[in-house]
Every structure is written in structure tokens, then in C-alpha cells.
Amino acid sequence: MSLKTKKLFNIYEKLLKLYGLQGWWPLIDFKGTNPTKTGSVQGYHPGDYSFPRNELQQFEICIGAILTQNTAWPNVEKALLNLKTINALDPKKILFLEDKKLKQAITPAGYFNQKAKKLKLFSKFYISLKGKTPAREELLDVWGIGPETADSILLYAYKQPEFVVDAYTRKVFGPCFDEGFNSINSDATYDDIKLLFEINLPRDYKLYQEFHALIVEHAKNIGKK
DNA sequence: AACCAGGACGTGA
DNA sequence: TCACGTCATGGT
Numbered sequence: 278m279s280l281k282t283k284k285l286f287n288i289y290e291k292l293l294k295l296y297g298l299q300g301w302w303p304l305i306d307f308k309g310t311n312p313t314k315t316g317s318v319q320g321y322h323p324g325d326y327s328f329p330r331n332e333l334q335q336f337e338i339c340i341g342a343i344l345t346q347n348t349a350w351p352n353v354e355k356a357l358l359n360l361k362t363i364n365a366l367d368p369k370k371i372l373f374l375e376d377k378k379l380k381q382a383i384t385p386a387g388y389f390n391q392k393a394k395k396l397k398l399f400s401k402f403y404i405s406l407k408g409k410t411p412a413r414e415e416l417l418d419v420w421g422i423g424p425e426t427a428d429s430i431l432l433y434a435y436k437q438p439e440f441v442v443d444a445y446t447r448k449v450f451g452p453c454f455d456e457g458f459n460s461i462n463s464d465a466t467y468d469d470i471k472l473l474f475e476i477n478l479p480r481d482y483k484l485y486q487e488f489h490a491l492i493v494e495h496a497k498n499i500g501k502k
Numbered sequence: 503a504a505c506c507a508g509g510a511c512g513t514g515a
Numbered sequence: 516t517c518a519c520g521t522c523a524t525g526g527t
Contacts, residue, residue: 347507385525391523425510443509496508
């Protein structure tokens with residue numbers, strides 16, 4: 278086991294001890310519980326990596342990944358609930374939904390003009406997959422799907438071992454990159470950081486899911502003070 | 503009352 | 516390539 282591997286596992290264990298299992302990705306149709314969460318956000322399922330269990334849950338995760346771009350999750354949840362209320366949490370329904378109604382439903386998540394376009398384009402793409410797992414490059418070719426959204430979709434909706442890098446990852450690991458991981462500094466690119474994790478950790482989607490969720494939880498906590 | 507959230511795209515240099 | 520502006524609502 279390399280030094281970097283040991284360091285990453287060490288950090289993972291510390292975060293796990295601090296915050297416990299996170300149970301990402303949250304699903305609005307699943308009434309899970311997670312004592313580390315507060316507020317209205319439900320549907321986390323700590324320790325259960327069997328989700329998504331059907332195509333609708335899978336699609337919901339994809340839509341959530343798009344809606345949460347630069348947006349706090351509680352706002353996304355409101356948008357998802359609105360879509361569910363009008364029975365539109367489904368690729369075909371979204372594709373044929375009036376623009377005005379779609380934008381109205383997702384208003385709480387912000388950027389509703391851009392995101393309405395993104396949801397329609399992704400729905401079309403999702404239908405074209407016919408149940409197949411998309412390649413990362415295919416996802417990136419879809420307008421509105423960048424590296425983080427693509428990796429979130431692959432990791433949480435398709436259980437693919439793609440490590441997700443976000444602003445929180447940089448916040449938490451920035452100092453570590455400068456000190457202990459001397460091949461990568463804090464201005465490393467998205468792919469640099471992604472590869473650091475993927476090269477030095479076993480390709481395990483459960484580990485990647487939990488690690489990323491823990492990083493987000495930790496980043497939120499250190500941001501408060 | 504600013505500030506920022508689980509980013510991505512378009513533009514000009 | 517890369518730095519910067521844009522997109523928009525809701526919570527603190």
C-alpha cells in the first residue's frame with residue numbers, strides 16, 4: 278500500500294468516525310433516516326448502497342445532479358417535489374412538458390432557463406440510452422453536463438467507480454495537496470484531483486460514494502466557523 | 503444586506 | 516488555455 282493510499286484511507290476513516298455513514302444520494306421517494314441530517318431533507322439511506330433500485334430512482338438522481346449545480350440541496354428538493362406533484366419526474370414527461378410549466382416547477386432551484394434546457398436535453402439523452410450505462414465522454418457531450426455532474430451521475434445513478442470532485446473537495450483537500458501530496462498543488466485541474474483519488478484508492482463505487490459525501494459534510498461544517 | 507450554494511457555458515485575450 | 520461574466524432562487 279502506497280503512502281498516498283494510506284493517507285487517503287486515514288482521512289476517510291477520520292471523516293467516517295466524525296460524521297458516520299452519509300447514505301447518499303438522497304431520494305425523495307425513499308423515506309430514509311440519517312441522524313446526522315437536520316431540516317426537511319429526507320431520503321438518505323446510510324449504509325445501504327443498493328440504490329437506485331429502478332429506472333425512476335435512477336432518473337431522479339440524474340435530474341437532481343443537474344438541478345444542484347451551484348445550488349443548495351434543499352432548493353433542489355423543492356424543485357423535485359414540484360416535478361413529482363405534476364407527475365413529471367420521468368424522462369418522457371419532462372421531454373414533452375411545456376417549457377413554461379417546467380420552468381415553473383424548477384424555479385426554487387434557480388437558473389430555471391438554463392436548467393429547463395438542460396433537463397430536456399438530458400431526458401432525450403436518457404431515453405436514447407435504453408437502459409445502458411453511458412460512457413463518461415457521452416455524458417460530457419450532452420450540453421449542460423460538465424465533469425462533476427457527469428461523475429455524480431455515473432457514481433450515484435449508475436454505481437460506476439468515478440470519483441466526484443467538487444468545490445468542497447478543493448476546500449477540504451487544498452491544504453493537504455500542498456503539504457502531503459506534493460505531486461498536486463491547490464491549483465490542480467479537475468482531472469488531476471480525480472486521478473489522485475482513483476489511482477490511490479481501490480475502484481469501489483461504495484467507497485467513492487461515501488468518501489465524497491463525507492467530504493461535502495465536512496466542508497459544510499468547517500465553513501460554519 | 504451581502505454572500506454563497508454539491509457548476510457549466512460563452513466570450514475575449 | 517484561461518480568466519472572467521452570466522445565470523437565479525432561497526437560506527443565513
